[in-house]
Amino acid sequence: MESRDVVIIGAGASGLMTAATAGYRGRDVLLLEHTKKVGRKILMSGGGRCNFTNIHNGPDNFLSSNAHFSKSALSRYKAADFIELVERHGVEFHEKTLGQLFCNESSKEMLQLLLTECDWSGTEIRTETTVNKVEALSDGAGYRLETTSGEVSCQSLVIATGGLSIPNGGATSFAYDLARQYGMEVTELQAALVPFTLQPKDLEHFKPLSGVSHPVTASIGKVSFRESMLFTHRGISGPAILQISSYWQPGTEVSIDLFPELDLTDWLIQAKEKHGKADIVNQLAQLMSKRMSQTFCELWAISGPMNQFDNKKLAAIADQFHNWTIKPSGTEGYRTAEVTLGGIVTDEVSSKTFEAKKAPGMYFVGECLDVTGHLGGHNFQWAWACGFAAGQFV
Incomplete structure (x- = not known):
């Protein structure tokens, strides 16, 4: 059976950010994606130019049953931190109304930035790989995954599979189903940022x-x-x-x-x-x-x-x-919704590490949590912030 330090399921914004951050710490990271392409919502966002953050981002730009949950991650990785990363990669961008930042050319530049970071950090990305089963190792020191490319074990498992929005982009209920499997509460879900x-x-x-x-x-x-x-x-x-x-x-x-x-x-x-x-x-x-x-x-x-x-x-x-x-x-429903409102109840995970309290070694990041941002780059900033935060601990 293949063995890794960290397995991340879901190669979207939060999954890519977590992978790069953990890889730079010297962790052996495997990133799994069930579709052919990674970062599909990144490519689709902002009319193809990716509204990658907002200079006015803060906790007030989010809805959650716990308004304080997002503060820790957002304070540790601010919009200015991601802007610095963008500038370091030479991606040119511009500000539109209300502090929204967009790539000048194409959202492909943002995805390439993240893929480059993953490459530099030593992360392996494996596409067209579906996870069929997750179970804790008998010694309690990690998890075993049954996937379409074989079995793999890991010390830390990160769930970054997003919400239900835009199913033709690969969205599934995987994160919510797994959370419930381990006794975690999930709020009522509904389409948000939707016509x-x-x-x-x-x-x-x-x-x-x-x-x-x-x-x-x-x-x-x-x-x-x-x-x-x-x-x-x-x-x-x-x-x-x-x-x-x-x-x-x-x-x-x-x-x-x-x-x-x-x-x-x-x-x-x-x-x-x-x-x-x-x-x-x-x-x-x-x-x-x-x-x-x-x-x-x-x-x-x-x-x-x-x-x-x-x-x-x-x-x-x-x-x-x-x-x-x-x-x-x-x-219009999840077909056109930009995000999913609600998610895994924030009391179920640590606001510092994003580790599940009922499943040690399992982490949840991104849209699957009950943290929903306003329109205008805030949801991407949440992805960067919680990915960076979790990446420090997995």
Whole structure:
């Protein structure tokens, strides 16, 4: 039977980072991936340019049943640390809105960086290898794995197989199944950072807006995100919607301010004073696409010249645009979700080492844990941080 110091299952962001870190410590590392290609979500991310971190990253950018769990790893490996690694490899990058960092050329550069680090650290990567069984060694000093390429034993076993999002990228329930096998609790799981689908009647009404983008503030309760919204042929998407989807539960309404940076009441009153005979639909088309103006005015039965509306009526119209509420029928699901909300309960693992408390020598890193980042590079930073942290101890 083949024997290694460390076996890591899952060659995504957190698995690659853990492997390189452990390898540099002199550990004999074997990284297993069940698909043909490693780092598929890295290649897909950021429209092919990989939004690899966020300069504003911190614990407040994550959802978890334990808000304090992520603090330890994030403080030990910050965005600045990964940026330094990127610069050392000569990968050129740029900042977009809200501190998001992207490769200038291609996400392939980010994957190559990680593969180079693994190569330099002596890590062996073995693809198209599925793990069928995991069991503790009889002496309690590690684990034995039955794989499609043979049996292998290890002192430390790292699970970095991610969540359920994007199944055609290789996502499986492996981490959750293994955690439950060893008596660990897993929270309820759901697709997050995912587009909403709309009720049939709403979808029919907004169908003409498919492909139209508009800046909004999307809110659920006290949580709000101000970014763009995109109408799709199935519902609504865009950064603001993806962000708020992580806070949505079936049956919940989403409140959308279509003019977050404008007092629409004042604007409409001034428009009436200057252009009393102008049609209100055309006036609103100065603030949004004409298609949007027509669609929303039709929805709320708003029509006619500006001077037919008194100021009270204009204030009521403005309120409709500032507080549009929509009840999604659901989400696009794991097929398009960027991450999985929920996961292995954080009390089950050490926030310092990521070792499972009920399975000594077994470590869980990355998306499979109940730590879910906001959109914009935060989930990658979590992968780098917990991979680096675990790599110090496996």
